[in-house]
Amino acid sequence: MTHIAVVGAGISGVTTAYSLLQRGYQVTVLDRNRYAAMMTSFANGGQLSASNAEVWTQLSTIIKGMKWMLKRDAPLLVNPKPSWHKYSWMAEFIGNIPNYEANTIESARLAIVAREFLFSWAEKENIDFDHEKRGILHICVDQKGYEHALKVNELLAKGGLERHAVTPEEMRSIEPALKGDPYGGFYTESDSTGDIHKYTLGLAKACQRMGGKFLFDVRVQTLSQQGGKVQISYSAEENYTVEQETFDGVVICAGIESRRFAAQLGDKVNIYPVKGYSITIDLPDAESRDAAPWTSLLDDNAKVVSSRLGENRLRIAGTAEFNGENYDIRDNRIRPLVAWSRRFFPGVQTEHIVPWAGLRPMMPSMMPRVGAGKQPGVYYNTGHGHLGWTLCAATAEILGDTLLKSQPPGS
Secondary structure, three states: OOEEEEEOOOHHHHHHHHHHHHOOOEEEEEOOOOOOOOOOOOOOOOEEOHHHOOOOOOHHHHHHHHHOOOOOOOOEEEOOOOOHHHHHHHHHHHHOHHHHHHHHHHHHHHHHHHHHHHHHHHHHHOOOOOOEOOOEEEEEOOHHHHHHHHHHHHHHHHOOOOOEEEOHHHHHHHOOOOOOOOOEEEEEOOOEEOOHHHHHHHHHHHHHHOOOEEEOOEEEEEEEEEOOEEEEEEEEOOOOOEEEEEEOEEEEOOHHHHHHHHHHOOOOOOOEEEEEEEEEEEOOOHHHHHHOOOOEEEEOOOOEEEEEOOOOEEEEEEEEEEOOOOOOOOHHHHHHHHHHHHHHOOOOOOOOEEEEEEEEEEOOOOOOEEEEOOOOOEEEEEOEHHHHHHHHHHHHHHHHHHHHHHOOOOO
């Protein structure tokens, strides 16, 4: 059997492993953590959101970043400290502004394809991931935001998504717990939410049942392509012993580390880490549970989303921070999430919250890097940015089909 290594056991790596195992490949997944989905796939916003497919490559994003540069609790925060990687990435980001419409349409199309695979895999493998099929309600706080969302609707429709406008009264009918005074909104009934960590763990167990091998607590050091094979050197976290293994191919699904590995293999995968924050609110009593929403919300103005994860948890997530590879959880970034919850759901107790920060692996185009590298046996499924949970199953299937053409399982 053709033996493929997958570097990274987040949602992208595990869906890739599953797709390859279904096609008859021998698969080994390597990850530096003790369990799957411990990095960016641990505590994201929870939305499977084709309605959030709009890419960020707009002039307005640049203007907001400059305006908010010194505002520590801004929805979009750019650290002005000089960095060649950051500013060269931003230059490429600006260069992708002409692709805004095409990439938004393609993201919506991929999201619709992906959800079918995600749901069917969960059903087949009996994965409980607190899935709620109650749609996503997009909040517009003012007329400007509403009119922009109307324009985005046209692009989403071209990608095959139905998202319709709703009045404030209709919004409260869809989600009775919603308070405040929104200008209006949009509702996408076909979107849903779930716990990405629970899903990834469940699918990883399914991969193991199918014969997939997982090497946890190992740090990949180097990758090289020699004689048609790929050599991977890695060290165990416990004893730092360096081992080397040879594979027929490798798929890089390593989040923000994908850029470093790609460089070793002669490819440019210009991923920048864009930090996002979340809080998971414990709902300890009936009052909080009744006051918390079941329908998922998206507030584009504040860059905040919410998802109900079962009876007793509410996830609030969002913001974007350009600050390099930095995992610090800062109070002035968490407080706006708490304030947002109190604004729209004042009856929810926020005494018990778990804060978290993760680094989105973001390409300048806002589109994932999927497909073959320059050298034989090298592939990528990475760089999904803010839509990894939403797009990963579709890109994993695309990657699986790519390998079938270039390296069939029995080759």
